[in-house]
Amino acid sequence: MANGLSQRDGAAPDDDGDEQGGGVLVPAVSRTVRVLDTLAQQVGGATLTELAKSCSLAKSTASNLIRTMLTEGLISYDGETRRYNLGPLLVEYGIAAVTRTTPVTEARPYMERLAERTQLACLAIQPMPDGHFTAIAKIESRKDIKITIEIGARFDRTAPLLSRLIAAWDESAAKAARPDGPSREELRAKGFGAVFGEYRPELNVVGFPVFDRDGYPCLVITLLGIGADLTPTDVEELAEYLVVAARAITARSGGQVPADYPGGGADEGAS
8 A cells, every 4th residue: 555554554545545544533423422432341331321331421511412413323212221222223234334344255164064064153253443243244053052252243352263373474563462381482373362161161162363465364264162062173174275365365355364374375365
């Protein structure tokens, strides 16, 4: 990109296509994002007083902002509970955003193959600017007994597998990563990671990163299994495919596979 900037720098192009390294931010937009972020974390919604407090807004400011957001369909209101929640318009925005995210589009065939091969749930999880992670796409488990994680589910920045995988290829994220478990070097050598019972008892997860054009992880593809549905032996049997999938999805979505990522001789279009 121009001036050596990337999406990680947070710069936005102006009408001439140049990058803006600074500029004036619009406070109302920042406040709107804070309200939406608060509601995204509160499944049962929030009252006006709770929103004002959580977003550090004067109650009058919050009231005017929320009234506008309600009119525009960004949030909804329950007259019985007097609580606000995310609005229906955000569903349309969310669907449009996910379908236009190239890595997710390219990842879906590989996710479907993994789910078909293992009968397990497969999720695409995206690291967010504030450090947490959000599930943005999934293929459901075919198992009778399964753990269901909905699209939009949020994971803390210290989530065991996710934080370690991101930190393995992004040193700036290393401080937020869980200090236990495999080292960055071990994860980089394998190209993927797995955890057994760290999220909750009996829940096992294996995942691999997808890289952006600067070689940083922009997506993590994960498989979730309960107990014997996903064992260390199963992970080893999947290892080659996980690496091939990571390289293929990255290449097809215009990303850059790090030079030391394993499987350099593998066919990136392999199925």
